[in-house]
Amino acid sequence: MDNLEQFLSRAPLLWEGMWLTIQLTALSGILAFVIAIILGIAGGSSKRLIRYPARAVVEFFRGTSLLVQLFWLYYVLPLFGPQLDAFTVGVAALSLNYGAYAAEAVRASLTSVPRGQWEATTALSMSWAHKMRRIIFPQAWALMLPSLTNLWVHLLKASSIVYVVGLSEFTFQLQQLRRGTDWFFAFAVVGLIGYFLFALLITWGMHLLEVRAKFRLGRGPSLREVLSLEPTLRPGAPDKVGVGGADAGVDKRGGDAATVAVGGDRKGEQ
Secondary structure, three states, X not given: OHHHHHHHHOHHHHHHHHHHHHHXXXXXXXXXXXXXXXXXXXXXXXXXXXXXXXXXXXXXXXHOOHHHHHHHHHHXXXXXXXXXXXXXXXXXXXXHHHHHHHHHHHHHHHHHOOHHHHHHHHHOOOOHHHHHHHHHHHHHXXXXXXXXXXXXXXXXXXXXXXXXXXOOOHHHHHHHHHHHOOHHHHHHHHHHHHHHHHHHHHHHHHHHHHHHHHHHOOOOOOHHHHHOOOOOOOOOOOOOOOOOOOOOOOOOOOOOHHHHHHOOOOOOOO
């Protein structure tokens, strides 16, 4: 009962800490993705003047500790410029660190797009921006989403480190709760449930994005089918498919992904 009373009394502060963690995770995740797109595309460029600097930036931020980057931005950078507030430093450190990791997922996904797709866009005289937006990136997007999901969940857990620069995020509030209760209740109960539920929301949201991305390429069911409480039989699909049948796992609508991508936009896509 004492633990419950302490929890209820500190609930507003715990929510403030969780809200700060949500802000850090969401903003850092978005900025990390933007950085990853820039570095990932540049890192896969055939031009050395573009590829080498991008690779150097990626290896630097992947090869140094997030804690060191956080301290450097908060304590060392002000010696050469203006002092940044703790929240900005936390977002910048998380974005740069995880943006470097995500850049490798972006680069690998782009290089995984079949060579025939790149050649087809060249044959159609598409501009670089047009072929990336309409043909190459949609296919790479579906490939990179699982890796980006894992990195975003890791970013959520890494956001707990920003308390060292004075931010009262969720982990800091858990430490305050531990003083009035015990470590097991604060971290193994409240902390575990809090972080798990947030990570679960991120995973579910990214999974829905993955479903939508694959559907647009003709590789899986639509969001409506996935979210439907009743099973939906897709047109042309057999009523029953044997376990070892040749048709198992085949999407009757999609056909070859390369044909879907280059052949034009899907009608009625979500």
